Amino acid sequence: DVKVTQSSRYLVKRTGEKVFLECVQDMDHENMFWYRQDPGLGLRLIYFSYDVKMKEKGDIPEGYSVSREKKERFSLILESASTNQTSMYLCATSPGLGGSGEQYFGPGTRLTVT
Amino acid sequence: AQSVTQLDSHVSVSEGTPVLLRCNYSSSYSPSLFWYVQHPNKGLQLLLKYTSAATLVKGINGFEAEFKKSETSFHLTKPSAHMSDAAEYFCVVISGGYNKLIFGAGTRLAVHP
Numbered sequence: 001d002v003k004v005t006q007s008s009r010y011l012v013k014r015t016g017e018k019v020f021l022e023c024v025q026d027m028d029h030e031n032m033f034w035y036r037q038d039p040g041l042g043l044r045l046i047y048f049s050y051d052v053k054m055k056e057k058g059d060i061p062e063g064y065s066v067s068r069e070k071k072e073r074f075s076l077i078l079e080s081a082s083t084n085q086t087s088m089y090l091c092a093t094s095p096g097l098g099g100s101g102e103q104y105f106g107p108g109t110r111l112t113v114t
Numbered sequence: 115a116q117s118v119t120q121l122d123s124h125v126s127v128s129e130g131t132p133v134l135l136r137c138n139y140s141s142s143y144s145p146s147l148f149w150y151v152q153h154p155n156k157g158l159q160l161l162l163k164y165t166s167a168a169t170l171v172k173g174i175n176g177f178e179a180e181f182k183k184s185e186t187s188f189h190l191t192k193p194s195a196h197m198s199d200a201a202e203y204f205c206v207v208i209s210g211g212y213n214k215l216i217f218g219a220g221t222r223l224a225v226h227p
């Protein structure tokens with residue numbers, strides 16, 4: 001079974017802090033994704049990576065950056081947290097090109113910025 | 115551009131009655147479509163997927179969905195609801211390269227005794 005783990009289930013940070021959310025997968029998948037989930041909006045893609053050190057912006061990248069130094073690890077960085085970044089953050093992985101498109105999700109990190 | 119619209123934000127059914135969660139899609143070519151489920155305090159789990167094979171797709175836990183090109187719909191159904199089906203359900207379409215997913219806004223299903 002694919003296992004996707006996220007470093008924290010709940011996180012509380014102050015406005016202006018730098019925040020790191022970590023995601024680790026154990027299935028050697030090429031693609032990794034970061035989403036945020038808000039009520040009534042579904043999941044929205046922040047950034048994704050299709051290979052080590054490669055990244056692409058998603059639909060809502062503003063205020064975020066990412067890092068992928070190793071294949072199994074994909075980090076989401078909030079350079080200066082703001083209250084409008086309070087949300088549930090979900091990491092996902094999928095095999096490279098040729099797969100069915102199914103993504104495998106971690107349990108999520110609920111971030112509160114005060 | 116690909117998109118999906120879930121027509122109901124909340125659906126409430128009695129245990130043992132049928133479930134219908136509605137989804138319409140927009141796509142310039144034959145889409146790949148999914149339904150994911152999210153139970154409270156749990157991660158998203160794939161229910162079923164359509165990838166241009168059979169138009170009636172069977173998933174886990176007795177759910178199924180029918181792809182109707184003429185109606186641009188991919189509605190999720192189950193003949194008899196169970197209390198454990200209470201969750202949020204997302205209709206999803208693949209968009210572009212790298213298998214990016216576009217999610218609908220979600221439908222919260224409540225099942226009452």
